[in-house]
Every structure is written in C-alpha cells, then in structure tokens.
Amino acid sequence: MAMRSFLTRALQLDDPAAHPSGPQLAVACVVALAAGGMWGWVMRSPALAVGLFVQLALAAWLTPRERETLRRRVLYSFAFSALFSGMLLLGRIAAR
C-alpha cells in the first residue's frame, strides 16, 4: 500500500495535467522508439534500444501537458539517445 501511494505520488497518476494526452503520448512513444531503435542499431545493442525507449517514454509520461511539443520531444529524445550512446562508446573503450 505504501509502495502504491509512493508510486501514485511519484508518477503523478492523480494529476492528469502533469501528463501528456493520449495522442501526445503516442507520438512521444513513436519518437522514443525511433531514437532508441536507431541508436540501438548503430551501437548494435538491443539492451540499449530497450533501455532508451523506456527512459524516453518515461520522460514523455512525466512531462506536463502544456509543455509537451513535438519539436521539444524529438530534440530531447535524440539528444539524450546520442549522449547515452556516445557515453556507451567511451565506456566500451574504457572497458578494454
């Protein structure tokens, strides 16, 4: 029960204005899928693709409705994916 209330409050499930609408979320998920899939393919890492999709979808879910725009979503998704993939490339080099 405590965990449910924590998640409800943390994910702001009781505040519809804190989330994008259904179409907004669908578009954000498509963008997240594109960004995660592209960088996962570039880095040849399925775990990276899945992880990026989860992170980007969560970021979209936690964006207030009035701040969610397509341009902002595309920029954020691809910038974060590129940053994470670049860091993973550096991590590969460091792990050798």
Added chain:
Amino acid sequence: MRALTRSIVLAGALALALATGPPPAHAVLDRISTDDDELITRTFGGNHENLPVRPTLGWREAVAWARTMPAVQSAMQTFAQRGYLAVPERDTACTVIDPPATCVVLSYLKPNIPLPTTSSGRPMIVVYTYLNREGVPATVVTAGIMVADRLNYAVFCADSLPQFAGDGSFDVPTAGAGEPGVGDRRLGPAPAPPWPTMPPKFGKFLRCFAVVSNSCLFTLWADLPPRGSPTTDEPRETLVLIRFFICEVNAAITCIEQIANEEG
C-alpha cells in the same frame, strides 16, 4: 653636398663589389648524427645467469628470479655456512631504465655482530644485471657485509674491519653474457599480491559504468524545475530520483551486455 657625394660613391663601390664578387653560398645544414639505438628501450627476458631487464618488471618477480640463479644460490650457500640468517621480508629490487638494468638485494642478518652500538652491519647479496648498447646482458653477483656508521655518517664494506676477517666480501663469477633480447621463462607470472583482486570482468564493468553513468546527469538537467517555481518541490525531486535511478540501471544493463558480447 660633399658628404652626399661621398655616400653615393661608397654605395656604388659596395654595389660593384657585390655584383662582381662570388655569389653567396646557400647555407646547408649537415645532418647531426644521433645515436638511434639509445631511443630503443632494450629489454632482456632473463636466464640462468642474468636477471630479466625490462621497465615493467616487478620487484617480487626480480627477487624470485634472483633466488633461482646458480650464482646467487652459491652466495646464499656461503652465507648459510657463515651462519647468517636470511631476512626475506627485507629483500628488495629495483629497475633502471637508462641504462637498462635490474638490481636485487637479498638481505641477511649476522647474529651477535661485533660492532659498537653506534654502528650497524648487514650481510647482503647484491645482484646487478645491466644491458650494454647491443642489449647483451652482464651480471655481477657480489656479497658481503655493509656497515653503517651513524656517528660519522658513513657506509662502508666490512672488509676493512679486523673483526670481520672471516667475513670477507666476495664476488660469484657468472658464466657470461647471454643472447640479447631473449631469455628463459623459468618463472610463471608474477606472484599475486596479498590483497584480494577483483575479477577482470567486474573491473571492465566498473570502468564502463563509470563512463556511461555520466550521461544520467542529463536527466538531472532536463528535470530542473522551470524558472519561477519553488526551489523545493517534493514530487519533482522524487521524479528526478526515479528517472536518475532508471537511467543508472539502464547504464548498468548496457555495460553488462557489452562485456558479455565482448567475452562471447
């Protein structure tokens, strides 16, 4: 007017001299010969008569190698006959890059050493292998008692003291130089250090994770509260923590996948 005329005459004479004289020679830089051999780091793998010589040689491996050399064993036998006690925890070694050399000191103790309290003496075996310009090794094995005089701040060989007449220093002859650059592999890898070491895969994971997790700082920046909002916003702080945690988990998973793929 006269001065001007004189100047013109001087300039004309100079121009005439330059025009009729030999043309100036082009400066040619001769190649300055350098000893290219000195630029090469010479190494030697070690054999029965010589210590290994390389910059990455650990002192434990050098000491262990020295103990297997027949010349050193001969010196150790002589020391044992004299009643010296080995102090292996004080054995040490060093490597020198230029000139390339390895030096090992095996430490001993002489019980009831006849010295005043202001002096101390230690028997020791010194093994010194150095490489010449062609990388050919040569080794000196010498043994004796070194005395440190704390009153006079002096260190000297005990041969000069009459009470050490039976403890004279000596050199052990070695068979000669070996082939340059090669050597026996009589010892395995260097002994493991006494502290626990992490598995190599875990070390790789840590290095990868240390780099990738930096990208999670981006989530902190992206979740900064907009300007004008209160600085303490508990739901937003919780959100930041959750997203940061998920990002770190993702970083860990991707690093594990990378290392698994690399191993596979």
